[in-house]
Amino acid sequence: MTDPRQADASTEAESDPFEDFNRAQGQGQVVNPYPKFAEWRSQAPVLKVSFADMLGSDRDLPGELPDVYAVVTHDAVSEVLRDGARFSSSGYALQMGPVMGKTILQMDEPEHSRYRTLIQQAFSRKTIENWNRELIKPVIDELVDRFVERGSADLVRELTFPFPVAVIAGMIGIPEADHANFHRWAVELISVGFAPERGLAASRKLGDYFAGLLAERRRKPENDLMSVLAAAELDDGTRLEDEEIFAFLRLLAPAGAETTYRSSSNLLRGLLGAPEQLEAVRNDRSLLPQAIEEGLRWECPLLSIMRTATCDTEVGGVKLPKGAFINVNMGSANHDESRYENPDAFDIFRPQRQHMAFAFGPHRCLGMHLARAETVTLLNTLLDRLPGLRLDPERADSPEAQITGLIFRSPAALPVCFDGAA
Numbered sequence: 357m358t359d360p361r362q363a364d365a366s367t368e369a370e371s372d373p374f375e376d377f378n379r380a381q382g383q384g385q386v387v388n389p390y391p392k393f394a395e396w397r398s399q400a401p402v403l404k405v406s407f408a409d410m411l412g413s414d415r416d417l418p419g420e421l422p423d424v425y426a427v428v429t430h431d432a433v434s435e436v437l438r439d440g441a442r443f444s445s446s447g448y449a450l451q452m453g454p455v456m457g458k459t460i461l462q463m464d465e466p467e468h469s470r471y472r473t474l475i476q477q478a479f480s481r482k483t484i485e486n487w488n489r490e491l492i493k494p495v496i497d498e499l500v501d502r503f504v505e506r507g508s509a510d511l512v513r514e515l516t517f518p519f520p521v522a523v524i525a526g527m528i529g530i531p532e533a534d535h536a537n538f539h540r541w542a543v544e545l546i547s548v549g550f551a552p553e554r555g556l557a558a559s560r561k562l563g564d565y566f567a568g569l570l571a572e573r574r575r576k577p578e579n580d581l582m583s584v585l586a587a588a589e590l591d592d593g594t595r596l597e598d599e600e601i602f603a604f605l606r607l608l609a610p611a612g613a614e615t616t617y618r619s620s621s622n623l624l625r626g627l628l629g630a631p632e633q634l635e636a637v638r639n640d641r642s643l644l645p646q647a648i649e650e651g652l653r654w655e656c657p658l659l660s661i662m663r664t665a666t667c668d669t670e671v672g673g674v675k676l677p678k679g680a681f682i683n684v685n686m687g688s689a690n691h692d693e694s695r696y697e698n699p700d701a702f703d704i705f706r707p708q709r710q711h712m713a714f715a716f717g718p719h720r721c722l723g724m725h726l727a728r729a730e731t732v733t734l735l736n737t738l739l740d741r742l743p744g745l746r747l748d749p750e751r752a753d754s755p756e757a758q759i760t761g762l763i764f765r766s767p768a769a770l771p772v773c774f775d776g777a778a
């Protein structure tokens with residue numbers, strides 16, 4: 357595995373797209389948005405807020421921006437996400453369409469389920485079990501091998517950042533030598549909002565790259581996602597167009613890489629910050645699933661998503677006009693005090709209740725079984741191989757080791773120490 361920061365030197369000179377993307381998402385700036393969300397919840401389940409407020413910005417933003425309806429309580433978030441007829445996902449076409457192509461994320465029913473069904477099997481729990489043995493475990497072990505003898509590491513840079521992209525790249529069938537470029541292009545792609553040229557260039561590079569791989573798999577299918585997509589047929593017996601395949605793969609890159617890297621970093625931050633809970637999990641691995649769900653609830657990696665009202669409607673007693681731009685705040689829903697006692701605390705022993713980190717309804721995360729399997733394997737490997745794992749006491753309170761960000765949230769670094777090699 358190569359370091360993505362060393363990839364594709366042609367675009368490297370001006371700036372680092374990883375740093376730029378993190379900055380644009382408020383990384384390092386928005387430390388704790390939860391008090392603001394609590395204040396909103398105390399006012400109403402749905403509120404009209406300014407774009408700047410939604411982005412956690414304390415400055416006015418340039419240009420004409422629409423007001424946004426922020427949906428902030430658990431019940432209201434659940435109602436909006438379940439009802440794809442009243443609340444459309446088509447707004448993603450404008451936001452992401454130019455760089456991704458037409459993806460399932462922007463489709464409404466019935467088109468959405470025709471396409472989602474095609475690929476769902478490849479992400480089922482059973483299929484993921486095979487990927488776990490063949491791909492996830494070896495990828496994680498190889499990364500841990502590189503620092504296990506050292507007794508210290510930055511778990512973000514050396515593990516949680518590179519591993520999910522290596523997994524999704526492996527699942528697609530991308531050879532290891534190309535993983536670093538794939539990761540760079542994936543991050544550049546979703547930077548389109550603030551770096552349009554870079555986003556469009558990355559989209560073309562990914563398309564060209566996928567075209568070559570697709571041609572190879574048509575000649576000689578392998579046991580990978582590219583081969584599944586090359587052979588997939590819609591319910592009327594037609595094959596997917598090449599562009600439809602590329603759009604799906606362009607979506608998987610950031611969907612699979614950005615979120616799991618952040619969710620596993622946040623979970624580790626929670627456990628490392630509560631050594632007695634880490635110890636409990638170390639001694640009883642049956643606690644892992646509930647620890648993972650609590651990590652996702654406590655600090656979900658993707659705080660909010662968007663929808664558009666298709667008609668004049670109402671949620672939680674608040675009227676929404678047709679065409680209203682809706683910010684569905686899953687982070688706020690996950691901290692709703694009417695559902696979770698002491699919601700800002702990380703507590704793996706709290707009563708388990710369905711959280712919203714993977715969203716809900718028709719667009720509920722397709723990769724959730726994969727994300728969970730990756731995190732179980734990651735945690736088991738760390739607990740097996742790094743005895744005495746703890747935050748480096750000298751850097752534990754540094755700003756970079758705190759979870760920050762408004763739309764995407766995670767720590768920039770996880771400096772840790774551990775005892776001896778295993």
Ligand code: HEM
Pocket residue numbers: 445460461462472524607608611612613615616619656657658661662713714715718719720721722723724726727
């Ligand atoms: C902890 C990690 C993850 C989180 C928190 C997460 C979160 C989400 C959320 C909130 C959505 C709904 C977006 C919307 O409706 O606007 C979503 C959709 C999706 N996710 Fe994930 N995701 C994660 C991991 C993954 C992984 C590993 C993959 C695959 C490699 C993936 C693939 C997808 C896809 C394809 C969709 C679109 C589903 C659809 O439109 O029907 N996700 N994810």
